[in-house]
Amino acid sequence: MSLNRKYIPIVVTILLFLVMFAAGSFRYTGFFSLQVLMNLLVDNAFLLVTAVGMSFVILSGGIDLSVGSVIALSTMISASLVQQLGWPPLVVIPLVLLMGAAFGSAMGAIIHYFKIQPFIVTLAGMFLARGLCYVISIDTITIDHPFYTAVAQTKIPLPGSSFLSISAVIALIVVAAAIFTAHYTRFGRNVYALGGNEQSALLMGLPVARTKVLVYTLSGFCSSLAGVVFTFYMLSGYGLHAVGFELDTIAAVVIGGTLLTGGVGYVLGTFFGVLIQGVIQTIISFEGTLSSWWTKIVIGLLLFVFILLQRVLTSGSPARK
Amino acid sequence: MGRLVKHHLFWPLCVLAALLLFNLCYSPDFFTITMHDGHLYGSLIDILNFGSPLILVAIGMTLVVATKGIDLSVGSIVAISGAVACLSISKGPDQNSLVLILISVLLAVGLSLVLGLWNGLLVSVAGIQPIIATLILMVAGRGIAQLVTGGQIITVTSAKYAYIGSGSLATLPFSIFVVILVLLIALLTRRTALGLFIESVGCNPTASLMAGVRAKWVILSVYIFCGLCAGIAGLLLSSNVSSADGNNAGLWYELDAILAVVIGGTSLNGGRYYLTGTVIGALIIQTLTTTIYMIGVPPEITLVVKAFVVLAVCLIQSDSFRAAFAARWKTRHYPAEKEITRHVS
Amino acid sequence: MSTQKPILQMTKIHKRFPGVKALSDVNLRLFPGEVHALMGENGAGKSTLIKVLTGVYSIDEGRVEMEGMPITLHSPLESQAAGISTVYQEVNLCPNLTVAENIFIGREPRRFGRILWKEMNRRAAELLSERMNLQIDVTRPLHTYSVAVQQLVAIARALNISAKVLILDEPTSSLDQKEVEQLFRIMRKLKQDGLSILFVTHFLDQMYEISDRVTILRGGEFVGEYMAEELTRLELVMKMIGKELHLLEELPSLAEADQHTLGGEWIRAEGLGRKGGIEPFDLAIRQGEVVGLAGLLGSGRTETARLFFGADKPDSGRLTLPESAGTVRSPREAIRRRIAFCSENRKTEGIxxxxxxxxxxxxxxxxxxxxxxxxxxxxxxxxxxxxxxxxxxxxxxxxxxxxxxxxxxxxxxxxxxxxxxxPQLLILDEPTRGIDIGAKAEIQKLVLSLSRQGMSFLFISSELEEVLRVSDRIAVLRDRRKVKEVTGKDMSQQHIMQSIAGG
Incomplete structure (x- = not known):
């Protein structure tokens, strides 16, 4: 099969990741190791989980700005229930996930049934979730429950004396499940159809309403799962956790080659988009003299390049409006 | 009475009045304005003063929204502009030199014009969706601002620079005059035909092109103006605190500005725009913040209130929502109308 | 064939919108194994009738029967379930999905909820090659194929839903000659398989080439159902746009009634054309002249007008304004050169x-x-x-x-x-469509009085009488080609209809 135009963005993404990783390996000693690679996953597990949910939303032609706030709210609810009310984590975690999913489906329902732009509805969702954090508490709530600390410290050994964290494993499972969902289930294909042409999807008799609401439900679920993972990582609940995180997530999805207009892209691309962000951060920390804001500038630049690339690729295809 | 209720400023003004009334009940000296050293002091003056950067950004945003666009990068431009001005002043030999201040201000304003131009080019020439096009600068702009400030908070000790954001002229805060000036410039769109073009492009771009309107130029110019407004807002903000913080200056400004625009009655679907409505919208947001501070609730909870305001306003603007309600009262009438419009088109 | 029972029968269908009678007393019969053409000009009610069939609109009165059983159609899904599938002109598929998916989405072969891609691709390839003689790579996204192939894929999808009635809504308007032939081959094959096809078109040649039977609508009313081979072209055109032959009295042309002197040539198109729009043509307009464009819907009328206004870029030829030695490349330039264009799409391009x-x-x-x-x-x-x-x-x-x-x-x-x-030249594209009689007459009078003051017009209308009434000269278009120019005595309904009908 010849290299299709639709694969160009994802190929560019993977190549970019390899080139960046190779460049880092040549330049810095100690960069080229399995553990550095694994750390990309360990440090970005929550980004990966969120970005997977966001991929579905963007593939369906929408956007979800509430992800960062939902993460913060999840950490906050987990922390307050576990620490302040003494609930068992195994009750709290499913509850938090349910809350995230419910939050997402409410937004999805408003978007679909009242035909308001996803941008503005999820913006309201973002305000609401962030505000609810402060209703719970303005300060950080530290978590010292043994379950959380145990999960946080567990290292799963891998060959080559490297290791993964439980969070990273969760993230990998989410990615695998998402790839399956996107490509091998009706729901997944309906998401693509919806992003391709909503009107057609409707006329083809696809369940547009259900799919749309489910997409936001999924994103809400992923965000709250990312929030749970985040509590393992930070061991605290705080209303200022993950501020501006929605942008990182969207950037990861776009750099992963997904079209912001919907319908085209791969979860695998998002995976590499997250890794690219991780590599940029790693390189900057290895460099030492470069400051953290370069991450944002480089990501902004990559966004620009990818958006322009998308623009060029789509303008050539005949049937796209 | 019916006409009064229908006026686009009626509801925003009601909300503002209700908020002010609540404040008055809560703290009877809320409306008190005192004279001190030739300056006026009081909560109302504070609202105007602290609200002015937001009003500025929202004015720029109004014109962008009117063309069916959106500018997410205003917060970043606010930060960059403040950072550039403060950096330039802090590097100068004499921080109080008028020439230095002028050069710094011009530099910051010039840069924000360029950033606005960048957004405008992406939207009008490259044809990228506004949300996406301005997202680039929203992400990268924060980094640029931090790059300029070196990740630190740059403080300046210049009375002349501080005057822009905290000085007063004729007993009133100077920032109010800046806002009035920019508002007047924006209102020029009504004196010239630019306003007509903006609305026509926002409402029906194809028909506008067929009518010979230079849609690209119109779109380009609104983004440039929006950049300018954000730049000036950045100056006000940094001068008010005599420092620039690349990280936090102008954070969430894009969202507050969009909120102000929407409250003011301008639809996110483009078309008609209301500058005075936007100003009132921005004042509502600022008053809300002040109120929440005053009654001792954590200020962050404003976000919850904002969430409901955004939702309420959008639901009211949503045709489907209104239709769902209208259907209860006048059954079948509205759907039939919908059907005919669909049929004719 | 007449002994057969119709598979689909619509009787005395009425559909009103507030203030508009979209369909009144319309009948339609479809027999198995036939291609049935549905013809009519703008506003004839074709699209309303199709929307009724596809379940988008509900009817006010009348019966719809499928294989003798009365049915009601409330939604596109119900209509599909009843065995009626529609392929629209703007192909309603998802361009980003693969060809196979577009055929099967919603009904993908699965095992334990997992989509079997190999199975799906195999079946899609089989379906396309067996029923449509189409060998293509079904794993490529749909948008990489031409509109013609996309349309065939849409038909394949419809067949896969086991359609008994296939509605093709102006399928040929964006196809070239070879693609049309390919489509027709497939239509003939499907017809042999016993499918009943409702073919909506405005191309006379195509109608005659493929159809067995034709139903004609005019102004929301049922004109009649005819066997295609028994209906002459002239009769067909008259039934669509004119009056019955014996009722046709030569209306005195208003333009002719008071002869006026024309000025010099003001604008000239030489070999002007655009692929898929209108074949290269020559047309000059003089000052104070009203040039009418007569032709059926889709004959290239609007495309001609858009070229004159610079709204579309021509592929060939040029447009010159002899007096100012200028040309027109964009609407802005057209306006500067005093050309005005009232578009037929009032909603999207006008107001x-x-x-x-x-x-x-x-x-x-x-x-x-x-x-x-x-x-x-x-x-x-x-x-x-x-x-x-x-x-x-x-x-x-x-x-x-x-x-x-x-x-x-x-x-x-x-x-x-x-x-x-x-303006010096005012292009009016269907200026009187959907307008009441009074306003219509006012606009016609306005055109005449302004032309007497030296303004030139390019006047387009589906109503031949109207074109005749105002024009000094009429250019006749057929199938995207300018076929004739008539002036003076030749400007009779019958003569022009013959030109429109051609053949």
Whole structure:
């Protein structure tokens, strides 16, 4: 099969990741190791989980700005229930996930049934979730429950004396499940159809309403799962956790080659988009003299390049409006 | 009475009045304005003063929204502009030199014009969706601002620079005059035909092109103006605190500005725009913040209130929502109308 | 064939929209194994009838029977379930999905909820090659194929849903000759398989080539059902746009009634053409001349008009204005050279819905002046008032939003918009469609009186009588080609209809 135009963005993404990783390996000693690679996953597990949910939303032609706030709210609810009310984590975690999913489906329902732009509805969702954090508490709530600390410290050994964290494993499972969902289930294909042409999807008799609401439900679920993972990582609940995180997530999805207009892209691309962000951060920390804001500038630049690339690729295809 | 209720400023003004009334009940000296050293002091003056950067950004945003666009990068431009001005002043030999201040201000304003131009080019020439096009600068702009400030908070000790954001002229805060000036410039769109073009492009771009309107130029110019407004807002903000913080200056400004625009009655679907409505919208947001501070609730909870305001306003603007309600009262009438419009088109 | 029972029968269908009778007393019979053409001009009710069949609109009165059983159609899904599938002109598939997915989505072969891609691709390839003789890579995204192939994929999808009735809504309008032949081969094959095809078209040649039977609608009314081979072209055209032959009395052309002297040649198209729009043609318009474009829907009328206005870029030929030695490359340039264009698509290319009547009237003039030479409010009101009076715009309130006006009044506002710029050439594309008789006559009179003052017109209308009434000269278009120019005595309904019918 010849290299299709639709694969160009994802190929560019993977190549970019390899080139960046190779460049880092040549330049810095100690960069080229399995553990550095694994750390990309360990440090970005929550980004990966969120970005997977966001991929579905963007593939369906929408956007979800509430992800960062939902993460913060999840950490906050987990922390307050576990620490302040003494609930068992195994009750709290499913509850938090349910809350995230419910939050997402409410937004999805408003978007679909009242035909308001996803941008503005999820913006309201973002305000609401962030505000609810402060209703719970303005300060950080530290978590010292043994379950959380145990999960946080567990290292799963891998060959080559490297290791993964439980969070990273969760993230990998989410990615695998998402790839399956996107490509091998009706729901997944309906998401693509919806992003391709909503009107057609409707006329083809696809369940547009259900799919749309489910997409936001999924994103809400992923965000709250990312929030749970985040509590393992930070061991605290705080209303200022993950501020501006929605942008990182969207950037990861776009750099992963997904079209912001919907319908085209791969979860695998998002995976590499997250890794690219991780590599940029790693390189900057290895460099030492470069400051953290370069991450944002480089990501902004990559966004620009990818958006322009998308623009060029789509303008050539005949049937796209 | 019916006409009064229908006026686009009626509801925003009601909300503002209700908020002010609540404040008055809560703290009877809320409306008190005192004279001190030739300056006026009081909560109302504070609202105007602290609200002015937001009003500025929202004015720029109004014109962008009117063309069916959106500018997410205003917060970043606010930060960059403040950072550039403060950096330039802090590097100068004499921080109080008028020439230095002028050069710094011009530099910051010039840069924000360029950033606005960048957004405008992406939207009008490259044809990228506004949300996406301005997202680039929203992400990268924060980094640029931090790059300029070196990740630190740059403080300046210049009375002349501080005057822009905290000085007063004729007993009133100077920032109010800046806002009035920019508002007047924006209102020029009504004196010239630019306003007509903006609305026509926002409402029906194809028909506008067929009518010979230079849609690209119109779109380009609104983004440039929006950049300018954000730049000036950045100056006000940094001068008010005599420092620039690349990280936090102008954070969430894009969202507050969009909120102000929407409250003011301008639809996110483009078309008609209301500058005075936007100003009132921005004042509502600022008053809300002040109120929440005053009654001792954590200020962050404003976000919850904002969430409901955004939702309420959008639901009211949503045709489907209104239709769902209208259907209860006048059954079948509205759907039939919908059907005919669909049929004719 | 007549002994067979129809598979689908619609009897005495009525559909009203507030103020409009979209369908009244319409019948339609479809027999298995036939291609049945549905023909009619704009506003004939074709699209309403199809929307009724696909379940988008509900009917007010009448019966729909499928294989003798009465059915009701409330949604596209119900209609599909009843065995009626539609392929629209704008292919309603998802361009980003693969060909196989587009055929199967919603009904993918699965095992334990997992989509079996191999199975799906195999079946898709099989379906396309067996029933449509189409060998393509079904794993490629749909948008990488031409519109013609996309249409075939849409048909394949319809067949896969086991359609008994296939509606093809103007499938050929964006296909070239070879693609049309391919489509027809497939249609013949499907017909042999016993499928009943409702073929909506406005191309006469194609209708005759493929159809067994034809139903004609005009103005929402049922004109009749005929066997294609028994109906001559002339009869067909007359049934679509004109009156019955024996009723046809030669209407005195208004333009002819008072001869006026024409000025010099003002604009000239030489070999002007655009692929898929209109084949290269020559046409010159003189000052004070009204040139009518006669032809059926889809014959290239609008495309011709758009080329004159610079709204589309021509592939060949050139447009010159001898006097000013200029040309026209964009609407802005056209306006500067005093050309005006009232588009047929009032809603999308004409009115700015959320603006007032006054603002809509002055828009073009203001765009001509530029942003900084604003027309004063007082002057705007004077202008608006003047045109509201002159054209009888109702309600006579310049501050009314134009979207709330009736179609006829919107049209008058658009006319006012262009007249205000004092054009030398005014292109009117279907200026009287959807307008009541009174307003129609007013617009016709206006055209005549303005042409007497030296303004030139390019006048397009589906109603031949109207074109005859106002034109000094008529260019006849057929199948995207200019076939004839008639003047003077040759300008009779019958003569022009013959040209339109061709063959």
């Amino acid at each position: 700015i819905g959320d603006l007032t009547v006054r603002e809509n009237i002055i828009l073009v003039l203001q765009a001509k002046y530029g942003a900084f030479k604003a027309i004063s409010r007082k002057r705007q009101e004077e202008i608006a008032g003047e045109y509201i009076r002159m054209l009888n715009i109702n309600p006579p309130n310049p501050d009314h939003l134009i979207k709330n006006l009736s179609g006829g009044n919107q049209q008058k506002v658009l006319l006012a918009r262009w007249l205000l710029t004092e």
